[in-house]
Amino acid sequence: MENNSVYVAGDNVITSLGFTTDETIRKIKNNNIGFKVCNDRSLTPAPIPLSLVDSYQLDELFQRTVEIFRPDNRNTRYTRMEKFFILSIFDATNELPAEIFGTKTQLIISTTKGNIDLLEEEKKVLYEPERIYLWRLAEVIRQFFNFENRPLIVSNACISGILALSIASRMIQSGRCENAVVSGGDIISEFVVSGFTSFQALSPEPCKPFDISRNGLSLGEGCGTMVLTSSTQRFSATNIRIAGSASSNDANHISGPSRTGEELAMAIQKTMHEAAFEPTEINYISAHGTATLYNDEMESKALVLAGLQNVPVNSLKGYFGHTLGGAGLIESVITMRSALDNMLFRSAGFSVLGVPENINVIQQHTPATVDTCLKIASGFGGCNAAIIFHKEKSTH
Amino acid sequence: MKDNLLLTHWCMIRNNQLVIDNKIDVVTENISNFAGFLKALYKKEQLSYPKFYKMDSLSKTGFLTSEKLIKESNVLDHYRKEEIGIIIFNSSASLDTDTAYQKTIQDKSSYFPSPSVFVYTLPNILVGEICIRHKIKGENAFLVSEKFDAEMILDNVASLMESGRVQACLCGWVEVLGEKYESLLFLVENASQVFEKDNKPSLHKTFTINNLNNIYYTKGD
Numbered sequence: 001m002e003n004n005s006v007y008v009a010g011d012n013v014i015t016s017l018g019f020t021t022d023e024t025i026r027k028i029k030n031n032n033i034g035f036k037v038c039n040d041r042s043l044t045p046a047p048i049p050l051s052l053v054d055s056y057q058l059d060e061l062f063q064r065t066v067e068i069f070r071p072d073n074r075n076t077r078y079t080r081m082e083k084f085f086i087l088s089i090f091d092a093t094n095e096l097p098a099e100i101f102g103t104k105t106q107l108i109i110s111t112t113k114g115n116i117d118l119l120e121e122e123k124k125v126l127y128e129p130e131r132i133y134l135w136r137l138a139e140v141i142r143q144f145f146n147f148e149n150r151p152l153i154v155s156n157a158c159i160s161g162i163l164a165l166s167i168a169s170r171m172i173q174s175g176r177c178e179n180a181v182v183s184g185g186d187i188i189s190e191f192v193v194s195g196f197t198s199f200q201a202l203s204p205e206p207c208k209p210f211d212i213s214r215n216g217l218s219l220g221e222g223c224g225t226m227v228l229t230s231s232t233q234r235f236s237a238t239n240i241r242i243a244g245s246a247s248s249n250d251a252n253h254i255s256g257p258s259r260t261g262e263e264l265a266m267a268i269q270k271t272m273h274e275a276a277f278e279p280t281e282i283n284y285i286s287a288h289g290t291a292t293l294y295n296d297e298m299e300s301k302a303l304v305l306a307g308l309q310n311v312p313v314n315s316l317k318g319y320f321g322h323t324l325g326g327a328g329l330i331e332s333v334i335t336m337r338s339a340l341d342n343m344l345f346r347s348a349g350f351s352v353l354g355v356p357e358n359i360n361v362i363q364q365h366t367p368a369t370v371d372t373c374l375k376i377a378s379g380f381g382g383c384n385a386a387i388i389f390h391k392e393k394s395t396h
Numbered sequence: 397m398k399d400n401l402l403l404t405h406w407c408m409i410r411n412n413q414l415v416i417d418n419k420i421d422v423v424t425e426n427i428s429n430f431a432g433f434l435k436a437l438y439k440k441e442q443l444s445y446p447k448f449y450k451m452d453s454l455s456k457t458g459f460l461t462s463e464k465l466i467k468e469s470n471v472l473d474h475y476r477k478e479e480i481g482i483i484i485f486n487s488s489a490s491l492d493t494d495t496a497y498q499k500t501i502q503d504k505s506s507y508f509p510s511p512s513v514f515v516y517t518l519p520n521i522l523v524g525e526i527c528i529r530h531k532i533k534g535e536n537a538f539l540v541s542e543k544f545d546a547e548m549i550l551d552n553v554a555s556l557m558e559s560g561r562v563q564a565c566l567c568g569w570v571e572v573l574g575e576k577y578e579s580l581l582f583l584v585e586n587a588s589q590v591f592e593k594d595n596k597p598s599l600h601k602t603f604t605i606n607n608l609n610n611i612y613y614t615k616g617d
Binding site for chain 2: 152176248253266270
């Protein structure tokens with residue numbers, strides 16, 4: 001059996017903070033927060049903080065990109081979701097040779113709801129009926145870039161992004177492909193806002209992960225992309241490697257997390273085992289940290305069970321909210337930048353610890369040696385996922 | 397060393413029938429609609445699991461398929477709960493319930509979004525339901541492809557099994573949209589494990605694209 005190493009060769013993040021990873025990191029370093037109170041009745045019946053990508057900037061950047069890259073498509077109509085994915089993949093692959101779209105690459109799309117806004121009567125009429133299907137969304141993206149292989153779509157609630165990276169690295173490790181372009185995103189829609197509102201899960205103010213006064217999650221929209229490869233020379237990859245990953249299920253409740261955190265801890269332990277790292281070797285944890293009462297409690301318990309209570313941890317959702325199918329990719333890219341920049345980012349929205357276990361939440365941006373990072377996620381359906389990124393000492 | 401993977405059991409629900417391995421186990425005639433069929437099948441199988449009635453059609457269909465497959469294969473007797481993985485594909489994700497949920501928010505004069513409907517607007521809830529029923533805690537994924545795609549199923553399940561993260565995998569296809577439905581779940585195991593237990597080896601097939609397609613395209617019609 002082959003066992004190829006998997007490296008990151010390209011990345012992008014699109015959130016309310018910006019359209020590139022650099023822009024997003026710069027805003028995070030300046031402690032900028034992406035939430036605004038939204039009064040748009042087409043999205044929410046009551047004012048609520050949301051982290052929205054600016055539509056004017058999105059359309060302008062998209063038009064420019066189409067003119068440069070696919071002028072033949074200038075009259076094609078794309079959905080808001082498709083614009084996110086196309087811009088994100090375009091930026092992440094921009095400096096790579098064109099063979100990244102070739103036969104040795106698997107495109108993987110992670111999303112929970114895709115083009116869900118096309119269920120709205122006014123938008124439905126603008127597109128062919130199939131456009132609501134996730135495979136159709138992925139096919140539109142495939143065609144834009146002329147990816148040769150048919151795409152794979154992961155739709156597994158809030159762990160979709162980590163799971164997509166996990167599946168990609170498994171396929172590269174086993175030699176089924178050499179490269180993967182993994183892109184995850186979701187848009188904010190009335191559908192999603194009303195659903196989380198009905199669960200009484202939304203915070204009236206920007207979310208405060210792990211804080212004593214946290215009062216629910218805040219929704220965000222966005223997209224993140226990672227290009228993975230085993231051909232490090234050809235695609236001038238970074239020295240960031242996916243060292244291990246795993247998923248698990250609580251087998252407890254479809255909409256509430258485990259009471260004990262045992263199953264998330266199990267996924268973390270399997271991941272550390274596969275990556276061959278001890279808990280003491282983990283330098284940083286990027287938690288799921290949605291800021292709901294029960295998620296953050298459960299995560300704190302899982303970290304203790306996995307022997308990670310002293311490791312610096314943050315949730316990035318205080319900057320740009322819970323981006324659902326995008327979260328795993330967006331937060332993994334920022335985690336990778338923490339390693340490359342040797343910088344631990346403050347957990348925005350946090351001031352006083354309010355979870356049962358005494359975990360080490362990052363209170364200020366702190367320079368530190370960050371070689372080995374753990375990213376975790378949990379979601380509806382009782383699913384948990386974990387992945388470890390490791391920075392190798394030497395470049396290729 | 398690479399172990400050979402075997403399809404040891406499969407269960408299909410299609411055309412008002414349930415087929416387990418090679419035999420048609422249930423024929424439910426005179427059923428006027430899909431919901432009626434699911435209910436009749438639940439009763440016929442003598443299941444006692446009140447949560448079934450709260451599920452959406454996608455979860456009910458996948459649940460009934462997995463119940464039969466798990467019972468017939470005795471998979472739970474042979475593996476630890478965290479060694480069993482579940483990978484399910486379909487075409488329309490949760491569109492069936494998405495459409496029902498959208499109706500509850502479309503009209504502002506009858507705006508009534510419900511959390512018990514909204515939660516089923518994620519297709520992986522089906523995987524969660526199967527896990528809850530049997531306390532299965534291993535790797536899980538819900539994936540989407542336009543049609544039943546044997547190659548994608550094989551690639552994903554085989555790479556997971558080869559990684560050693562699971563010893564057995566429940567996998568396949570559960571598609572539901574309106575009155576159209578079809579469900580086909582397979583149990584995939586490592587050959588070396590299978591030969592240690594007495595498990596009707598005459599039914600076993602190697603885990604190949606051809607064998608997946610043969611079962612999908614020919615059985616139960």
